Amino acid sequence: MKITILGAYQTKFGELWDKSLKDLSSEAAFGAVEDAGVLFKDIQTAYFGNKMSPQITGQNHVGSLLAEILGTDIPITRIEAACASGGSAVRQACMAIESGQYETALVLGAEKMTDLAISEISVGLMGAASEQERESGLSFVGLYALMARKYFDKYGAGEKDLAAIAVKNHFHGSLNPKAQFPFVLTIDQVMASSMVADPLKLLDCSPITDGAAGLVLASEKYAKKLGSKKPVIIASKQASDTLSLSKRKDLTSLAGAEKAAGEAYRQAGVEAKDIEFAEVHDCFTIAEAMALEDLGFCKKGEGYIAVGKGKTRLGGERAINLSGGLKACGHPVGATGVKQLVEVYSQMMGRAGKRQTKKNKLALTHNIGGTGGTAVIHIVKN
Amino acid sequence: MKITILGAYQTKFGELWDKSLKDLSSEAAFGAVEDAGVLFKDIQTAYFGNKMSPQITGQNHVGSLLAEILGTDIPITRIEAACASGGSAVRQACMAIESGQYETALVLGAEKMTDLAISEISVGLMGAASEQERESGLSFVGLYALMARKYFDKYGAGEKDLAAIAVKNHFHGSLNPKAQFPFVLTIDQVMASSMVADPLKLLDCSPITDGAAGLVLASEKYAKKLGSKKPVIIASKQASDTLSLSKRKDLTSLAGAEKAAGEAYRQAGVEAKDIEFAEVHDCFTIAEAMALEDLGFCKKGEGYIAVGKGKTRLGGERAINLSGGLKACGHPVGATGVKQLVEVYSQMMGRAGKRQTKKNKLALTHNIGGTGGTAVIHIVKN
Numbered sequence: 001m002k003i004t005i006l007g008a009y010q011t012k013f014g015e016l017w018d019k020s021l022k023d024l025s026s027e028a029a030f031g032a033v034e035d036a037g038v039l040f041k042d043i044q045t046a047y048f049g050n051k052m053s054p055q056i057t058g059q060n061h062v063g064s065l066l067a068e069i070l071g072t073d074i075p076i077t078r079i080e081a082a083c084a085s086g087g088s089a090v091r092q093a094c095m096a097i098e099s100g101q102y103e104t105a106l107v108l109g110a111e112k113m114t115d116l117a118i119s120e121i122s123v124g125l126m127g128a129a130s131e132q133e134r135e136s137g138l139s140f141v142g143l144y145a146l147m148a149r150k151y152f153d154k155y156g157a158g159e160k161d162l163a164a165i166a167v168k169n170h171f172h173g174s175l176n177p178k179a180q181f182p183f184v185l186t187i188d189q190v191m192a193s194s195m196v197a198d199p200l201k202l203l204d205c206s207p208i209t210d211g212a213a214g215l216v217l218a219s220e221k222y223a224k225k226l227g228s229k230k231p232v233i234i235a236s237k238q239a240s241d242t243l244s245l246s247k248r249k250d251l252t253s254l255a256g257a258e259k260a261a262g263e264a265y266r267q268a269g270v271e272a273k274d275i276e277f278a279e280v281h282d283c284f285t286i287a288e289a290m291a292l293e294d295l296g297f298c299k300k301g302e303g304y305i306a307v308g309k310g311k312t313r314l315g316g317e318r319a320i321n322l323s324g325g326l327k328a329c330g331h332p333v334g335a336t337g338v339k340q341l342v343e344v345y346s347q348m349m350g351r352a353g354k355r356q357t358k359k360n361k362l363a364l365t366h367n368i369g370g371t372g373g374t375a376v377i378h379i380v381k382n
Numbered sequence: 383m384k385i386t387i388l389g390a391y392q393t394k395f396g397e398l399w400d401k402s403l404k405d406l407s408s409e410a411a412f413g414a415v416e417d418a419g420v421l422f423k424d425i426q427t428a429y430f431g432n433k434m435s436p437q438i439t440g441q442n443h444v445g446s447l448l449a450e451i452l453g454t455d456i457p458i459t460r461i462e463a464a465c466a467s468g469g470s471a472v473r474q475a476c477m478a479i480e481s482g483q484y485e486t487a488l489v490l491g492a493e494k495m496t497d498l499a500i501s502e503i504s505v506g507l508m509g510a511a512s513e514q515e516r517e518s519g520l521s522f523v524g525l526y527a528l529m530a531r532k533y534f535d536k537y538g539a540g541e542k543d544l545a546a547i548a549v550k551n552h553f554h555g556s557l558n559p560k561a562q563f564p565f566v567l568t569i570d571q572v573m574a575s576s577m578v579a580d581p582l583k584l585l586d587c588s589p590i591t592d593g594a595a596g597l598v599l600a601s602e603k604y605a606k607k608l609g610s611k612k613p614v615i616i617a618s619k620q621a622s623d624t625l626s627l628s629k630r631k632d633l634t635s636l637a638g639a640e641k642a643a644g645e646a647y648r649q650a651g652v653e654a655k656d657i658e659f660a661e662v663h664d665c666f667t668i669a670e671a672m673a674l675e676d677l678g679f680c681k682k683g684e685g686y687i688a689v690g691k692g693k694t695r696l697g698g699e700r701a702i703n704l705s706g707g708l709k710a711c712g713h714p715v716g717a718t719g720v721k722q723l724v725e726v727y728s729q730m731m732g733r734a735g736k737r738q739t740k741k742n743k744l745a746l747t748h749n750i751g752g753t754g755g756t757a758v759i760h761i762v763k764n
Contacts, residue, residue, distance in 0.1 A: 051442060054436050054437055054509050055436055055437075055440075055442075057513070058437075058505070058506075058508070058509050058516065059509055059513065060433060060437075060462060060464055060509035060510045061462070061463060061464035061509065061510040061511075061625060061751055061752050061755055061756065063463050063622065063751075063755070063756055064463075064464070064622055064623065064624070064625040064751060064752060064755025064756050065512070065625045065755075066622075067622030067623065067624065067625070067755065068512075068624040068625045068626060068629060068755075072622065073621050073622050073623060073637065073638060073641055074621070074622060075619075075620035075621055075622060075642075075756075076622050076756075077461060077463060077470055077474065077620070078461070078462045078463060079459060079460070079461065080442060080443070080460045080462055081443060081445050081446075081459060081460060082442055082443035082446070088459055092459065092474055092477075094481075095474075095477050095478050095481040095483060096477050096481075098480075098481035098482060098483070099476075099477040099478075099480035099481045100480060101477060101480070123440070124440075126440070127436050127440050127441055127442035127443065128442045128443040129443075130447070130450075131439070131441065134440065237457075238457035238459070239455050239456070239457055240445065240446055240448075240449030240454065240455050240456060240457060240458050241446065241449065241455060242446070242449065242450040243443060243446040243447045243449070243450045244450060247450060255455065256455060259455055260457075369443055369445075369446060370443050370446060373443055373445070373446025373447075373449065373450075374443065374445055374446050374457075374458075
């Protein structure tokens with residue numbers, strides 16, 4: 001696979017009271033197109049990652065909504081895969097180009113989450129979990145807390161180990177002007193934050209966020225015509241797992257992520273050790289520890305150790321979540337998987353400012369839906 | 383494009399009180415795989431067309447739900463494009479195969495609609511319309527009634543002309559044991575049914591339906607390996623239009639459908655006149671009159687005349703909606719676009735029983751989201 005990222009754009013992430021889903025989507029769409037150096041009429045198809053719109057404003061059919069606000073009649077297809085909606089939308093766009101039907105595609109991910117009370121948003125988010133999980137009163141932080149407990153029992157990790165993940169991601173986020181929470185945290189601050197679902201505390205959790213991200217993708221041929229030297233997506237894979245945590249064999253690893261990553265490495269012809277930096281789905285700190293292992297960056301049970309040793313920090317062995325991750329940059333659900341690729345693009349283009357990594361030749365993105373029921377992996381080469 | 387339909391399955395459509403979304407999806411998935419003569423493990427990826435699940439049961443992330451109930455870890459991607467969710471899911475599956483990443487794909491469309499009161503369902507369905515349309519109290523029948531009024535004014539058609547469309551589709555539906563309403567109607571019965579939104583009466587409207595449909599698609603190479611002589615999808619196109627009716631130039635035609643059809647004819651290398659039968663999106667009778675014109679089967683303003691003359695009836699010049707259409711077969715929203723292709727396959731395989739057409743070599747399906755904000759066209763060759 002050789003799909004060029006011609007352009008990318010991320011809106012500010014945060015509680016954006018003065019911006020609607022339409023405002024955010026349109027800013028990201030036109031921003032990405034402008035960055036790509038093409039005209040909007042050069043865009044031949046589009047994909048839209050969005051989870052919550054029907055539950056928040058009653059609005060389905062957001063593909064057509066986008067067509068209206070962007071003033072186009074090209075096909076725009078909404079993809080919904082819970083928190084992996086964005087990554088899956090990128091993947092469908094890659095395949096649409098690979099199919100030979102299109103040379104260019106716009107991918108948007110957007111979510112407007114702060115229009116509802118937090119209790120209503122929590123109910124909406126739990127739509128990504130199973131019926132039984134919802135009926136038994138579990139929340140996503142509760143589900144990930146179950147995984148954290150199991151991980152602690154199995155590997156001897158503890159709450160401070162997870163806190164170090166939040167601290168590292170907030171350090172990166174403090175260098176990202178687009179981040180929702182661009183400030184540093186200390187281990188003590190994380191440890192002192194209120195318990196949400198034991199052992200996960202408030203500062204182990206990613207926030208509720210408004211935001212959008214956009215990408216313009218192009219075929220190799222089209223990119224060559226433009227003389228582009230821009231980053232190229234060389235692998236795009238997706239896998240599924242059970243919706244319910246109770247149906248899994250192992251709670252300390254996401255089988256879908258492992259499978260999709262394995263397939264992506266084969267597709268790209270690279271190995272885990274070759275990846276120089278990555279954006280991973282740290283919806284909760286425990287998720288990042290597991291991701292490092294599922295992706296093959298660390299041995300099982302050693303993900304948290306790598307973080308503790310500073311190996312995943314800017315300047316370390318393999319920087320993880322230079323954007324600040326979901327934790328500090330924010331998590332506008334449908335936008336997250338797209339934003340991960342925007343961050344990779346920015347780093348590869350040398351535009352990441354204070355959080356710029358020098359090791360920017362080969363990167364991976366890891367986007368998860370629910371508790372791992374959907375996993376989407378992309379590998380990008382500079 | 384050459385994507386073989388290896389297998390197809392439709393559940394009974396209707397008010398299926400004893401069946402859940404899971405039951406319907408699983409019946410259609412395994413039914414299609416069995417009909418394809420392959421093993422479930424031969425299916426490499428899947429797409430799921432579903433609109434209403436989040437609004438009806440609070441369940442998002444139905445791709446992963448399907449993975450759980452089907453016992454698989456292949457990628458399953460949910461597509462939502464209002465009432466065109468099914469057709470768009472077929473299209474994404476075609477492109478996934480064309481991309482070269484997969485040789486086989488399962489497409490499912492399913493909707494469980496009768497679990498809510500009709501007033502709640504109406505609100506959910508209006509999620510496919512624009513904010514302004516919802517806030518002004520319009521319903522879908524109201525929106526299509528506006529189109530019907532404009533069509534009447536422009537072309538001189540009347541209520542009896544639309545009634546003839548319902549009568550024709552119920553005649554076809556009476557021959558389809560899977561139909562929700564397998565009985566004939568008379569013009570007088572349609573005319574005597576209660577007015578819903580002037581000039582559309584109850585019997586001009588498609589019903590609220592539970593049901594699912596599934597297809598197994600395969601690459602040309604894979605089909606050849608199996609020695610398949612089954613029908614082949616030779617075109618798959620999608621286009622967008624504004625979400626709001628008020629932003630359109632013309633209310634008597636769906637510009638997205640015209641555009642997608644034009645592109646599909648070019649992709650297939652055929653013309654409108656070559657199409658021998660078609661399944662079109664008759665969510666309301668007026669929609670079928672417009673479809674005949676948008677697809678180029680009739681001149682503008684003459685769609686209703688062709689129906690009146692019996693040209694679109696089984697045995698006529700070009701049979702339309704042999705399944706009974708949305709009107710008589712039923713309209714489980716996300717399933718409809720998939721079911722249209724199941725019907726085409728059944729007709730081409732000579733399995734359509736009493737409604738079998740002899741002219742079964744080249745067919746078209748026309749699946750519409752909302753009032754035309756999304757349009758998906760497929761052309762199939764026997």
